Amino acid sequence: MGYTLLIVAAVSAHYAFLAFGVFGGFVAWRWPRLIWVQAAAALWLLAVVVVGLECPLTWIEDRAREGRGQAPLASGFLDNHVAGIFYPHGFEWLAQIVVVALVLTSWIGFALLQRYNRLRQLDARGDAADHHLV
Secondary structure, eight states: OOOHHHHHHHHHHHHHHHHHHHHHHTTTTTTTHHHHHHHHHHHHHHHHHOOOOOHHHHHHHHHHHHHTTTTOOOOOOIIIIIBTTBBTTTOOOHHHHHHHHHHHHHHHHHHHHHHHHHHHHHHHHHHHHHHHOO
């Protein structure tokens, strides 16, 4: 039972991390300080895909499977838990393009919102200074 819970926890943490790495930039529109955490998550995801780094969560899942007397999965989380569910097998390249587009859109939107907020603050300070002079 303990190893099963560990597998479920590792897979769940994987999904949460993947979701944050892809969509966290949009969350940062509301909570701007998260942008650096999301950028680090997105860069980690990029390194896993491009360089082929093994994720520690995959290692935990594989050790839990071994603890249950099962063989580790042949490949990583994306191949075993994402491909075929969120996109068809064989279309990884399209999924990667969509992910890059989502992350870049969230970052561009974040930058534009930050610029808008700064201009609004400067305008508010200018209006306050103008009222102070009157």
